[in-house]
Amino acid sequence: MSETVKVIIEGKEVELPVITGSEGEKALDISKLRGQTGYITLDHGFVNTGSCKSKITYLNGEEGILMYRGYPIEQLAEKSTFLEVAYLLIYGELPTKTQFEEFVNIITHHTMIHEDLKRLYDGFRKDSHPMAILSSMICTLSGYYAESMEPTNPRHQEISIHRLMAKTPTIAAYSFKKSIGQPFIYPNNSLSYVGNFLNMMFSVPTEKYEVDPVVEHALDLLLILHADHEQNCSASTVRLVGSSHANIYVSVASGINALWGPLHGGANQAVIEMLKQIHEEGGNVEKFVEKAKDKTSGFRLMGFGHRVYKNFDPRAVIIKKAADDVLNKLKIDDPLLDIAKKLEEIALSDEYFLEKKLYPNVDFYSGIIYKALRIPIEMFTVMFALGRMPGWIAQWKEMIEDNETKIGRPRQIFTGAVKRDFISIDKR
Numbered sequence: 001m002s003e004t005v006k007v008i009i010e011g012k013e014v015e016l017p018v019i020t021g022s023e024g025e026k027a028l029d030i031s032k033l034r035g036q037t038g039y040i041t042l043d044h045g046f047v048n049t050g051s052c053k054s055k056i057t058y059l060n061g062e063e064g065i066l067m068y069r070g071y072p073i074e075q076l077a078e079k080s081t082f083l084e085v086a087y088l089l090i091y092g093e094l095p096t097k098t099q100f101e102e103f104v105n106i107i108t109h110h111t112m113i114h115e116d117l118k119r120l121y122d123g124f125r126k127d128s129h130p131m132a133i134l135s136s137m138i139c140t141l142s143g144y145y146a147e148s149m150e151p152t153n154p155r156h157q158e159i160s161i162h163r164l165m166a167k168t169p170t171i172a173a174y175s176f177k178k179s180i181g182q183p184f185i186y187p188n189n190s191l192s193y194v195g196n197f198l199n200m201m202f203s204v205p206t207e208k209y210e211v212d213p214v215v216e217h218a219l220d221l222l223l224i225l226h227a228d229h230e231q232n233c234s235a236s237t238v239r240l241v242g243s244s245h246a247n248i249y250v251s252v253a254s255g256i257n258a259l260w261g262p263l264h265g266g267a268n269q270a271v272i273e274m275l276k277q278i279h280e281e282g283g284n285v286e287k288f289v290e291k292a293k294d295k296t297s298g299f300r301l302m303g304f305g306h307r308v309y310k311n312f313d314p315r316a317v318i319i320k321k322a323a324d325d326v327l328n329k330l331k332i333d334d335p336l337l338d339i340a341k342k343l344e345e346i347a348l349s350d351e352y353f354l355e356k357k358l359y360p361n362v363d364f365y366s367g368i369i370y371k372a373l374r375i376p377i378e379m380f381t382v383m384f385a386l387g388r389m390p391g392w393i394a395q396w397k398e399m400i401e402d403n404e405t406k407i408g409r410p411r412q413i414f415t416g417a418v419k420r421d422f423i424s425i426d427k428r
Contacts, residue, residue, distance in 0.1 A: 009037045023058055040411045051231060052239065056089060056394050059230045061308035066315065068228060077318045082223040083107065083193050086165060086390035089228055090397060110166035111187035111196065114144055121178045130382045131260045133175035139253035148247040151400055160248045161393050168389050169193070172382050173200035179378070194220045214329040215373055218322040222366055225315040226384055228391030234258040238392045239399045240408040248396050255392045256385050269380040271303040271367035275336040283335065285342040293352055303364030304347055305357060315362040323365045326372050340368050
């Protein structure tokens with residue numbers, strides 16, 4: 001017999017079905033609540049509301065667990081690559097050797113963008129934020145590939161998925177080149193996915209660029225760790241827009257815009273801005289730590305703790321080593337990175353931080369790595385978007401193929417003026 005919960009509203013008893021997830025999570029199915037009682041639920045930010053059933057990512061913040069399709073993030077970070085993880089997220093299973101070779105080959109040979117599309121970069125100011133360019137160019141892909149207008153056609157889905165995975169690094173790298181006035185670099189099919197991106201970012205026609213394997217590995221790892229994170233703000237946005245049967249390009253572009261917000265994808269940028277502030281005010285780390293402990297100071301340490309992970313961020317544990325490897329290999333003399341290391345040391349030993357579980361999170365370490373790689377601060381959120389692309393694609397694909405999907409239409413509790421009569425302007 002199915003489990004239910006009884007609710008009494010105005011003397012009327014109704015039974016709400018209980019839905020149990022594969023990891024034991026419980027949910028009350030309130031889909032018929034309004035029809036049966038006239039009541040709705042109010043949940044600001046939907047923080048206690050499940051908008052869908054999903055098989056993609058499992059997240060347990062209390063125990064510090066993150067799994068893609070059942071595979072622990074620790075195992076994927078150690079043994080996999082970003083493109084293999086992308087295949088896993090999008091298609092549900094790890095690929096066979098033949099499937100993976102075919103997938104990599106398709107992605108590799110679709111990295112170029114239409115020459116007319118390149119000319120659209122001329123319409124942006126030099127100081128345009130790269131996220132504005134990225135979201136605009138991704139949205140514009142729907143104007144170049146008419147078949148994407150049929151989101152329920154499996155073959156067209158497949159083509160669009162390949163194009164998004166292949167062309168996003170090119171579009172992202174070109175947005176950086178636009179900002180510094182350098183010529184665009186064509187993709188190089190002899191390089192890996194991440195190596196090709198680094199080459200398009202940092203090479204110039206006048207000299208040869210060698211991809212550093214330590215840098216390449218660190219960036220590939222970062223992309224894996226950012227690949228998906230359940231029903232966050234941007235993933236929910238992709239699903240909501242896609243629920244209207246908007247094509248995958250505009251749906252993903254909406255996710256990019258949601259990610260742009262400083263409360264979502266801009267956190268690693270905020271880390272570097274905080275380090276800059278500490279440096280500009282004398283570099284006294286201890287002083288700012290004490291300010292962070294003082295609730296009346298208004299100062300907040302960025303990159304510590306997490307809204308979902310209550311004990312530790314499993315991604316931060318993984319990326320800490322990569323950050324150490326990059327800093328040791330590149331031997332960079334940067335006062336901001338010195339400040340970051342001091343902050344990290346304090347956070348991992350100070351009783352205040354330990355008691356409140358204010359550990360360095362993935363945003364703290366990713367910001368450090370991007371800074372060490374000479375990636376400009378404005379590109380940090382673009383890097384996040386590059387990693388999150390397979391997650392957005394997987395969320396859109398699952399949503400569009402789910403027979404239970406309905407067009408997103410949240411309810412509200414109206415708190416405005418009650419009915420009143422119109423008064424002509426000469427009497428107001």
